Amino acid sequence: MRKLNWHARANRAGWNRESDRNQAKHDDFLRRGSGLRWGIWQVPDSEVGAFGDVSGLRVLDLGCGGGQLLVKLAQSGAEVTGLDVSERQLDHARRGLASAGIDADLIWASADDIPCCGDAFDLVCSDHGGLTYADPRTAIPEAARVLRPGGRLVFNTSTPWAVVCWDPTDSGVTPELRNPYFGMIGYVVNDRLRSFERDDILEFQLTYGDWIRTLTRANLAIDDLVELRPPAGLVSAYSSYVSAAWATRWPAEHVWIAHKAT
Ligand SMILES: C[S@@+](CC[C@H](N)C(=O)[O-])C[C@H]1O[C@@H](n2cnc3c(N)ncnc32)[C@H](O)[C@@H]1O
Numbered sequence: 001m002r003k004l005n006w007h008a009r010a011n012r013a014g015w016n017r018e019s020d021r022n023q024a025k026h027d028d029f030l031r032r033g034s035g036l037r038w039g040i041w042q043v044p045d046s047e048v049g050a051f052g053d054v055s056g057l058r059v060l061d062l063g064c065g066g067g068q069l070l071v072k073l074a075q076s077g078a079e080v081t082g083l084d085v086s087e088r089q090l091d092h093a094r095r096g097l098a099s100a101g102i103d104a105d106l107i108w109a110s111a112d113d114i115p116c117c118g119d120a121f122d123l124v125c126s127d128h129g130g131l132t133y134a135d136p137r138t139a140i141p142e143a144a145r146v147l148r149p150g151g152r153l154v155f156n157t158s159t160p161w162a163v164v165c166w167d168p169t170d171s172g173v174t175p176e177l178r179n180p181y182f183g184m185i186g187y188v189v190n191d192r193l194r195s196f197e198r199d200d201i202l203e204f205q206l207t208y209g210d211w212i213r214t215l216t217r218a219n220l221a222i223d224d225l226v227e228l229r230p231p232a233g234l235v236s237a238y239s240s241y242v243s244a245a246w247a248t249r250w251p252a253e254h255v256w257i258a259h260k261a262t
Helices: 006-031 068-075 087-099 136-146 160-164 208-217 244-249
Strands: 058-062 079-084 105-108 121-127 147-158 220-227 253-260
Touching: 006 068, 006 087, 058 068, 058 136, 068 079, 068 087, 068 121, 079 087, 087 105, 121 136, 136 147, 136 208, 208 220, 208 253
Parallel strands: 058 079, 058 121, 079 105, 121 147
Antiparallel strands: 147 253, 220 253
């Protein structure tokens, strides 16, 4: 593995520590349902229109976690590669892929330093993965580099709304504006992150303007930004983070759809 920067090291340690508990809690939820789906509500891609037909495409999933999305992508006809900074998460992915009889390359690396050649993939995706936990100002240009011209980048993250309304004391999203919007970079805002513990999990977030600038400066043309809403009646395995009632009124997560300009 290449040398990791300080926040990739912290996220590696944090996700190695949390991996078994996280997979025990979410694996069934992420596996159920047919076809490609997105996020904490597992909204079908047929409603989002981000993946489309992946048959025959070379797809890289940044921050693939336990590999549940890789399995569905492969079952949809894609040639899949998963990348994750946590070797424990990759162990879970390896087991999940093997039990589904799927052959996939798994890469142990950080999304902001992808050990692949340029133009290697037709589609790069991430669902609350490497473009959330690696600094997007570095990871987005990396994703663009490994895409072929015309190739697509589709990724889901929490919204700035959710971060502004997030209560750090109970890790839940509230109806109040609690955190500053301007200057947000990490959940501990700005670049003043020096006091972090070595195994704290750190998420990144940008303002809407900074997301647009980061994507377009990386030679990515933005095609859409789809705000997800919970399907009626669905109980999410992630409801301790954000309730269905909140996410019905405000966007808790959204999917960016972009392509590499030719
Ligand atoms: C919330 S989990 C999501 C996993 C998966 N995408 C899913 O939908 O279940 C976040 C994943 O990002 C990975 N991650 C954290 N920091 C990363 C980094 N710098 N580069 C790549 N992956 C990272 C974690 O190890 C973890 O597997």
